[in-house]
Amino acid sequence: MRRASITIFSMLAAAGIFAAAVFAQPQSGQRRGGGFGGGLNLDSEWALVCFQLETEDDLLPQLRGVFREAYDLRAEVIEAMREGEIEREDIAEEMVAIKEELAGSLEKILGKERMARLRELRSQRQGGWQRRGRSNRRQNGD
Numbered sequence: 001m002r003r004a005s006i007t008i009f010s011m012l013a014a015a016g017i018f019a020a021a022v023f024a025q026p027q028s029g030q031r032r033g034g035g036f037g038g039g040l041n042l043d044s045e046w047a048l049v050c051f052q053l054e055t056e057d058d059l060l061p062q063l064r065g066v067f068r069e070a071y072d073l074r075a076e077v078i079e080a081m082r083e084g085e086i087e088r089e090d091i092a093e094e095m096v097a098i099k100e101e102l103a104g105s106l107e108k109i110l111g112k113e114r115m116a117r118l119r120e121l122r123s124q125r126q127g128g129w130q131r132r133g134r135s136n137r138r139q140n141g142d
């Protein structure tokens with residue numbers, strides 16, 4: 001009797017652990033990772049500015065400085081959140097402010113015409129991600 005109880009208990013525990021592991025996985029279509037709102041993806045933005053916008057080499061040092069400043073500000077905000085100085089919910093607002101400051105600095109360096117082209121490139125990139133996301137959800141039956 002005792003052996004049967006231990007066996008049943010062990011099987012239930014194993015099933016519980018398995019269920020917890022399965023349900024802990026993100027469902028199809030859910031975002032992964034700890035993104036901090038505001039859409040401040042500096043790596044992607046740098047690639048757009050340098051490569052797709054085909055910016056001249058003589059502007060790159062200025063652009064690097066602007067991106068470095070945005071990178072440092074973003075790191076400060078994230079560190080402040082980790083140390084409890086700012087609530088996680090307020091990070092999106094901070095990131096939007098950094099993004100707007102970056103956009104203003106970029107416009108000063110690139111000019112209005114190139115900034116319009118950069119916005120167009122961003123829009124194309126964003127549209128591609130959304131299309132891929134929708135097609136992935138359809139394939140997964142969502």
